[in-house]
Amino acid sequence: MVKEHVTLAEAWNILKSNVSRELCVETVPVNQSFGRALSSDVIACRNIPHFNASAVDGYAVRSERTAGATAATPVTLMAGYEWVNTGMPVNSEYDSVLMVEDSSMENGELTIIKSLTAGENVRPIGEDVSIGQVAAKKYDIISPALAALFIALGFPDAHVFRLPRTIYIPTGDEIVGASDWTSYEEAPPYGKTAESNSTMITGYFRNWGFPIDCVDTVADDPEKIVEILEEVHGKYDLILIGAGSAKGEKDYTSSILREYGEVFFHWLLMKPARPAMFGRYKNCYVVNLPGFPMSSAAALWSVAYPLLKILHTGSFDEDSALSEAVCSCSEDELPLLIAHSSPAGKAEWVRLKAVELDGKKTVYPLSPGASTMWAIAEADGVSVLPASQIECQKGARIKVYFTRRIEWSKRILFQGSNDPAFERLGSYVRKYGGELVTRSVGSLGGLAALSRGEAHVASCHLFDGESGKYNDSYIEKMRGDNKWKRILLFWREQGIIVREGNPLGINGIEDFTRDDVSIINRQPGAGTRVLLDFMLRERGILPEQVKGYYHQSITHFDAANRVAAGLASATIAIRVAARGRAPDSQLSFIPITVEPYELVIPEKYLDHKGIIALLKALQDSEWRAQVDNMGGYRWENA
């Protein structure tokens, strides 16, 4: 009986009630057992230490021979003592060790200034571990220290649960294997997509300590899919199938499993990973991971990992399964820096960046697209917003699984105008001991964030038509009583970007009113949009007269890409956005103006480690050379 549209809790119950098998046990050498789970208690068969060992450097003696010894009333011995180093045996004729500090030795005469009790400074047999003691328990994970303890106890091998065996089968006519994909000199074939999920999945299995095999991509062909299932099912405990469980024309996995195997659940009330499916093909469990990278990751974390834990040790811990699955290095409950709208009726995986502002740790979500790989790689952590959480207000606290260690005190948040040259600054800020997190919100958005205390640094290039000057009036209005330092970073060339060779003959803003021209604009508050608005006003053109005025993009590159892709005829952007493009998406640039690009930093942050690093990085000649190379920039003092 297939359960459809299940919550994660329901999915986990289905896993628990449908997966049952004899757990397999194997014996591995201790020095290859790190990270493995013990399949039985380990009872000590030797004592540690296995002899009475001295705990100090000094003289082994019989304690009764030291009776009454003090500095004032020393006792001397001519015989009946023996030097021992720390860890050396205390022979049976002795019962204690005199610390060298409590003795003096001259011509074989030992002078004792402290009286000892039996056993003093002796680590007796079995002090650390005694024969019969439980040295480690079934299900314990073998840590470096536990492995060392096993060696000390004389065990060459450890009895552990056999690791579950998994195979990943990517499917899809449009999917090209990694080695072919990376071999293309120029752009890869039109309409094709890289098979990169197996790389990601392999990485997670490596982190989890589970083995995985991957096969080449299988075409969207039911016969081929059944063929590979038939071939592999006997050799593995778990088959992961990539894609094919959604509602597309070529999604066959679900119907195949329903026909030849068994489906326990299909469709997860989760975004992304909605088409996730769990079933069985003969004796082998099957999980379907949807094809989009973030969907695949979400299903891997939410379904495949808990299942692997059951296959490995018979159960999984609901409280920590997701944290373990995403390989979290710490957890926290932190407030959102910005509001987030989550879909109703579904749990949502969000990818988060983290920053500390004025002593308050906070997180904000990155792009929510299931197809976006960059946001998974860029995220500092993830969160699963429960289905009940629909509108998350700014400040709402969410549980964060951090997937990298955050150096909070070094990290600064930039909000402001998107600029590709500034974007290159990241590793230079690191070089000087800081960490730069950038968020493109446009010039006005950046200044507003700064005024709300939600950024350490902003940038702007805002033209004021009334004064004819850049930035001054905007900054004055936004900063209130705060002191803000302004740094004129560079001048940038703005212009009209059109397809290569300017096929529509667009020569100026005037042409934006033409019927055959549609533009892609930037978001409200972007300096580039403010510039366009000014130029339109200057020419008496109303926004409504410009086709595409309300279509927007939040970066120069993205706007340029939409022109290159034929989704718009023109956009306003900086020169670099038209450069360095693939042969089939070349663009032309028609210069309009040169504008100042300013950084704005509240003075209270000038001694922040991250800001200090940023200011140093701005002077780095290597970065400056890179910017010169990009073109379209002029330094403030040039």
Add this chain to the structure above:
Amino acid sequence: MVKEHVTLAEAWNILKSNVSRELCVETVPVNQSFGRALSSDVIACRNIPHFNASAVDGYAVRSERTAGATAATPVTLMAGYEWVNTGMPVNSEYDSVLMVEDSSMENGELTIIKSLTAGENVRPIGEDVSIGQVAAKKYDIISPALAALFIALGFPDAHVFRLPRTIYIPTGDEIVGASDWTSYEEAPPYGKTAESNSTMITGYFRNWGFPIDCVDTVADDPEKIVEILEEVHGKYDLILIGAGSAKGEKDYTSSILREYGEVFFHWLLMKPARPAMFGRYKNCYVVNLPGFPMSSAAALWSVAYPLLKILHTGSFDEDSALSEAVCSCSEDELPLLIAHSSPAGKAEWVRLKAVELDGKKTVYPLSPGASTMWAIAEADGVSVLPASQIECQKGARIKVYFTRRIEWSKRILFQGSNDPAFERLGSYVRKYGGELVTRSVGSLGGLAALSRGEAHVASCHLFDGESGKYNDSYIEKMRGDNKWKRILLFWREQGIIVREGNPLGINGIEDFTRDDVSIINRQPGAGTRVLLDFMLRERGILPEQVKGYYHQSITHFDAANRVAAGLASATIAIRVAARGRAPDSQLSFIPITVEPYELVIPEKYLDHKGIIALLKALQDSEWRAQVDNMGGYRWENA
């Protein structure tokens, strides 16, 4: 110039100012690059996607042809549309995709009920990553998702920092290599110790992702040590030497390095790991790890790991270095359950167990011995108490680096009388979904802990001489107004444990007053001590008449071990403590009495997951069979 007796902060400064070398870079295939640090920014040379891709399943159309379409005023097309699955290309004649939900199709006629804008439901070229964009920054660690992104961007290889090369050289005449050590059928040779540190160190390097080689143990012979240094220094970046830097007779490493190399610092103001040393032999850095397991671990974490980070990427983060070094999975600041006395003038590494009591997370230190391997393996986490922290009161908050994930809601703390049969219960409690943490504090200590709210379960076997009954009067006194459930678990045989064959002819408590007899007693509050006190009183014997009365041990096994080791003639303990011993430390048991061993559980914990599991485990026939096998136990209803 050697700095001696340095703090950890000073040691780190010495590392930073003395380690400088050109960082090495290498190129590795992306699918082998997980966990490696990028040696340069990665700038995208391809767009993702590299074509306009559909974001939905539906029909690619020109947006202007959908103008005005609504459910009430549908638009129909006979041509000029094309079905696309999610992710498939939207060809250049189209600029948008109509979702299948917003359409119907009959005999080739497409009915459209929604008006589209240009670009709608299209993921344009470069939406995820654009050519020229910084896809990843220098020093980024290659995560599974980043590796996948590199593949999608067409990079077969990644440029990463070469990993530092390390060799570990254990030294010591008394140290026996792991393979010899684990091959002994019976007890290993007298006075020898296992070389188990290389196992632990290898485990940490594996977790850190750094390679390490280990050589066989080198004897305490300056020539041999110089020989091996000479042999390996050219092939490695870092040499770790095990032991030999303390003040013992055979500690040569420090003097060798001072003579043939350079010592930057020696003696760390840290407990343990005091003899840690850092220097250089020719071009190779050298860290000396003291020999005791916990000393070795502390020096490894505190000195070797930060040094490796410098060798790898040029720097390390002081805020997170220790957390990374111990492979912490989470951090917290938690109160101490018990007071802890830390040495003055030194930082102290403590090993901690963690438990949540009445919603309050708390930790307590395990045995502080540098030689204790068990406590490292048993710990849930570690902490470094700063030198300034000398007397830590109960409730004092300390920073904890957790080294395993804690299932707080399942975990219960047992405090009470030590019992080897009860100790075996741990994995059975796990079997039923709980986690048992045991702390031996004696019967009275357990009841007192229970009354202070510092345990979930206690145990006792306390004889009341006045009433002639066990436990009743003690429990009545301690429980106050609280309701405690009592479970008579089993009856245990108590007796006198003497060396095999009873060479001193000890036949009863009366013999404890003999001049040639000395005992090892249990700690105040232990039920066994209460029993001894009663028997002495009954016979009119004063404690002062019993040699060794004030020498104490906290477990039955430890007390028996001291007898076996010749440190005492007799002790009172349960039968199992005399059993299953190595051939050279056999004991005899002289029965005295049979006593009831009771568990006591506050009623408010009866619905705690861990207590529920404990109660189930007590009925487990496999555990009961184990106990029957141990001998000296009788079930309550038997």
